[in-house]
Amino acid sequence: MTQIDPVELTAQLIRCPSVTPKEAGAIKLLEDMLSQHGFHCTRISRGGIENLFARWGSGKTGRSFGFNGHTDVVPVGDLEKWTFDPFGAEIEDGFMYGRGAVDMKSAVAAFVAAAVDFVNETPPEGSVVITVTGDEEGDADHGTVAILDWMSEQGERIDHCLVGEPTCPEHLGEMIKVGRRGSMTAVITATGVQGHSAYPHRAKNPLPALAKLIDRLASHELDKGTEHFDPSTLAVTSIDTGNLANNVIPAKAKAVVNIRFNDRFTSKQLGIWLKQEAERISTETDIEISVETKVSGESFLTPPGELSSLVGRAIKNELGITPEMSTTGGTSDARFVKNVCQVVEFGLVGKTMHSVDERVDISQIYHLKSIYMRILKDYFAS
Numbered sequence: 001m002t003q004i005d006p007v008e009l010t011a012q013l014i015r016c017p018s019v020t021p022k023e024a025g026a027i028k029l030l031e032d033m034l035s036q037h038g039f040h041c042t043r044i045s046r047g048g049i050e051n052l053f054a055r056w057g058s059g060k061t062g063r064s065f066g067f068n069g070h071t072d073v074v075p076v077g078d079l080e081k082w083t084f085d086p087f088g089a090e091i092e093d094g095f096m097y098g099r100g101a102v103d104m105k106s107a108v109a110a111f112v113a114a115a116v117d118f119v120n121e122t123p124p125e126g127s128v129v130i131t132v133t134g135d136e137e138g139d140a141d142h143g144t145v146a147i148l149d150w151m152s153e154q155g156e157r158i159d160h161c162l163v164g165e166p167t168c169p170e171h172l173g174e175m176i177k178v179g180r181r182g183s184m185t186a187v188i189t190a191t192g193v194q195g196h197s198a199y200p201h202r203a204k205n206p207l208p209a210l211a212k213l214i215d216r217l218a219s220h221e222l223d224k225g226t227e228h229f230d231p232s233t234l235a236v237t238s239i240d241t242g243n244l245a246n247n248v249i250p251a252k253a254k255a256v257v258n259i260r261f262n263d264r265f266t267s268k269q270l271g272i273w274l275k276q277e278a279e280r281i282s283t284e285t286d287i288e289i290s291v292e293t294k295v296s297g298e299s300f301l302t303p304p305g306e307l308s309s310l311v312g313r314a315i316k317n318e319l320g321i322t323p324e325m326s327t328t329g330g331t332s333d334a335r336f337v338k339n340v341c342q343v344v345e346f347g348l349v350g351k352t353m354h355s356v357d358e359r360v361d362i363s364q365i366y367h368l369k370s371i372y373m374r375i376l377k378d379y380f381a382s
Contacts, residue, residue, distance in 0.1 A: 003113070004033075006110045006113040006114075006368070009113055010101070011096065013100065013105040014101060015088070016087075019073055019076075020072035020134070020136075020138040023050040026071035027050045027051070027134055030052055039055060041053070042054075046142040049133070049146065051135070051146055052132045052133075055156070056128045057124070057126055057128060059127045059157065062380075063160075064128075064159045066129035066131060066160070066162070067164060068144060068161055068333055069108040069111065069132050069133075070108070070132065070136030071100070072133070072135060072137045072143075073099045073100035073105075081357075082356055083357050084097040084098070085098075086358075094363065095361055096365075097358070098359075101359050102166050102348050102350055102352055102360050103165070103166055103350065103358070104164055106365045107164030109369075110365055111162070114370075115130060115372075124376070131147050133147060136333055140296075140333065140336075143333065144337065145336050157340070159341055160310075160341055161343045163332055164347045164368075165332045165347050165350075166348045167326070167348075167350070168350065169349070169351075170349060171349065172349055172361075172367055173315045173318075173319040173321035173323055173371075176344055177346070178302045178308050179299070179301035180299065180332060180335060181331075182261045182267060182297055182298045183259070183260055183330065183331050184270060184295045185256060185258050186257050186259070186271075186292065186294075187256050187294075188254065189290045190210040190213075190253050190287050190288070190289050191206055191251065191288040191289075192209075192287050192288075193251060194250060196247065196248065197247045197248060206252060207249075207253050209281055209282070209284075212284075213289065214236055217234055217257060217274070222259075223264050226263055228301055229262030229264075229301075232260060234257055234258070236256075239253070240255075260330075263300075266298060267293070267295040274291050274293065278290070297336075298335065300338045302343055307342045307343075310378055311323075311371075312325075314375045
């Protein structure tokens with residue numbers, strides 16, 4: 001049987017303009033291909049988002065290995081700055097250009113091609129599962145979360161999973177993600193009394209209180225890092241009053257901070273700390289201060305072991321590189337998958353993701369497929 005060309009599949013996916021949350025034919029393309037090769041496919045639709053669950057094997061006997069990825073992409077930005085059509089999948093000098101080329105349609109194409117070829121050539125005693133979402137770049141409320149909810153309802157399982165997000169800073173194979181820091185955002189609102197700047201004693205200015213609190217938060221060292229994680233960080237991302245007049249003391253001011261935290265903290269602990277600091281400044285200044293938090297994900301770690309060793313050996317055998325086990329970077333859908341099974345991430349070099357002229361080295365797509373293929377062979381042979 002003819003093998004699946006992951007480069008051609010990547011091109012087909014890039015030509016689907018699936019800017020989040022649009023499906024634009026990308027999920028259907030994968031559904032049709034996997035169905036033709038013996039995968040039982042289920043379309044999971046929730047909140048206007050299209051997702052795909054595909055399983056080869058009964059799911060009742062043997063081990064189950066899963067791949068997770070997304071076909072939605074970020075907007076292209078300023079179209080005039082692109083050298084190539086962002087949805088044209090054009091090739092020049094060994095690179096394929098297009099939105100999603102790196103993040104992460106190439107990896108989806110690579111693991112779909114590897115899975116199809118593997119089950120066709122050496123049908124395993126077990127199951128291979130493909131989960132693909134159209135809601136990773138958006139709010140992520142109805143993407144991988146919806147797939148996992150459906151799996152729980154249907155009694156479906158994955159024993160181990162690989163997420164194909166870009167993980168390598170400079171060279172393919174140099175890094176596996178075995179965990180991620182948690183992420184939370186806090187909106188801090190200080191409320192006083194509006195007044196004329198010529199008569200400040202008649203007003204109650206919220207800005208000095210907010211500035212004092214923000215300085216206190218930004219200058220605080222949360223921790224020095226843990227065994228597997230870098231130090232937690234707090235970044236001030238916005239301070240705003242909406243005040244267009246220079247002679248008016250505003251009644252209200254807001255600030256936004258984002259915290260990336262390691263496994264020393266939970267979001268609940270950090271939320272309590274933020275509110276305690278706000279209450280302290282509020283008491284000192286007689287300014288009402290409220291804190292509202294939104295959690296994108298908790299920190300997690302898949303301790304180095306069977307899964308990371310499996311992936312690391314496959315990379316070493318295919319590329320001659322021993323990868324670093326890392327927890328750096330932002331969030332990914334692995335933060336949801338970790339609730340049902342061990343999960344690691346491995347994918348392409350991410351230097352051009354989300355940028356103008358996003359592009360992928362075509363040779364890396366073939367290498368990535370080979371690595372994913374070896375992972376499957378070694379997993380089911382063990």
